[in-house]
Amino acid sequence: MVRLGTVGSWLLLSQLIFHSPAGFAQQSEERQRAPADATVNVTIEGVDGELEDNVQGYLSIMELDGKAAPARFRLRFLQRRGEEQIRQALAPFGYYQPTIESSLELVGSTWQVHYSIAPGEPVRLDEIDIRILGDGREDPKFQKLLKQHRLVSGNVLHHEAYESLKRQLRNLATERGYYNARFTEQQVKVELTDLSADVTLFFDTAVRYAFGETTFCCTELDNDFLHRFRNYEAGDPFQTRELLDLQVALSGSQYFSSIEVAPDWENRQDGSVPITVDVEANKRDRYQFGLGYGTDTGARATVGFDRRWVNARGHKLNSILRLSQVQNTGFVSYIIPGTDPVTDQYSLTGEITDRSYQEQRSTLYRFTARDTRHFNNWQRTYQLGWQREDFAFGDQPMRSSNFLIPSVEVSLVESTSVADNRNLVEDGYRVSANLQGASSSLLSETSFVSARLSAKWVHSYTEKFRMLLRGEAGGMAVSNFSSLSPSLRFFAGGDYSVRGYEYEQLGPRNEEGVVTGGRYLVTGSVEFDYKVADSWRVAVFSDFGNSFMDWPVTIKQSYGIGVRWISPIGPVRLDVAQAVDEPGNPWRIHLTLGPDL
Incomplete structure (x- = not known):
């Protein structure tokens, strides 16, 4: 027998490795390296x-x-x-x-x-056993949720639908005061032999808590007044929605710079949870200063002073002085919150307006008392005002008129904004109606009844293309029109009326050619705008209208183009309009700032 030495063994092993098929494959793979x-x-x-x-x-x-x-x-x-x-x-x-x-x-x-x-055949739901236990068993919100979920026998098992239902049950319990709610059973059993699944889900809501006492800290305002911002009472079933509404209402009051509304679950007892409202007072006084320009008013300046609360009952004081090339106005308003301070208020206002424009001169002194209420998207205002106006047209001597005027105004606004820009209306409308009058037998120069109706509609056909329609109509019955002061007559023309014509320069004229206003008013506008960039739109439009004394009437018309910049504070509009019914068809520039509705 021949034995191989150590060296010989290594030589043989190396031959087997490097000359075997596996060795050749390894060498080939190395040569084909990426x-x-x-x-x-x-x-x-x-x-x-x-x-x-x-x-x-x-x-x-x-x-x-x-x-x-x-x-x-x-x-x-x-x-x-x-x-x-x-x-x-x-x-x-x-x-x-x-x-x-x-x-x-x-x-x-x-x-x-x-x-x-x-993927193969999916697993489908078979037996579904979902139960609500505790006080929530009879809660309509839970019943509605159980009718809407997607865990239905025969449907494909979708785990997200199962998890989604669990999240919705937990969220709903939190929102409606079921603080101790929990799942007592939660199981998805999958049987692969017949591709079926059974779901068991038991949710015990336990007891539903009620609102306890609400405490406010720390503010100079009366607790009784602050409690009027709530839409709930102690003992009512708990709802998170009510606390969110309270926070929004307090924020809108402008009394506070920060507000935190929260249930105090740690101190819950006897089935109720106390509510704590921590607030930080806003600056009591606010000052406003501003400069601007409008084609109706020319250059203008604004100075304002507000006292956000006058006393512990939340009364407010607003005052402002507006100076411009056309007219100067100053007013002071004292505002008293109503029973529901979010929607109701009473106000007393004093106003002085001095105006001199295109041979029209007037000085108006007015005192008004208002009762304003909001009902969802509706607003209703009752007003009683006394005014004296000294006025003259052209070279006529100044004369005075006095009126005691009750009035009522209602308005409705419905709108949706573009998703990425709340300052741009996507779809919506505004409708306003005003009715006012006076009697010569009751502190008034002459008797009259006047009505005005205005509306605006915005509709988006596509993401970029909108249509805007606007219309206004007014009319009056009056015993002696010549005794009626300018602020009570109808005028047309200007930025918000018929563009292309000067501010309030459409209407009947006297023998000197000065516009004196009319008994009737009709205006309208059709506009289309198109988005050319994120915050820029271009527009084409046509306006029409006039004010007049009797029918028939000549309607004035204009055409124009414009550019809109959707600024952080609202649309800024620059328009150029041609007055097609004026001699020489003059062009006029209009610059305005304000919401679409």
């Missing part, structure tokens, strides 16, 4: 929509898609790991038995990773 700049491309077939999205979210190898390739052994590991990740991604949608094939191949300088997926 280039240094190789990239990865991952493709998936067999699924689409939310299935594909979830698969891509689960696959770790997707992070390398389109990027430089790591070592081959790392790619192979991620490729094989991806098959299990795909199974995990499909299971939440009820696909528990998919068939998955994958491959890894070097094509040129790209590693092609491919997955072919056959």
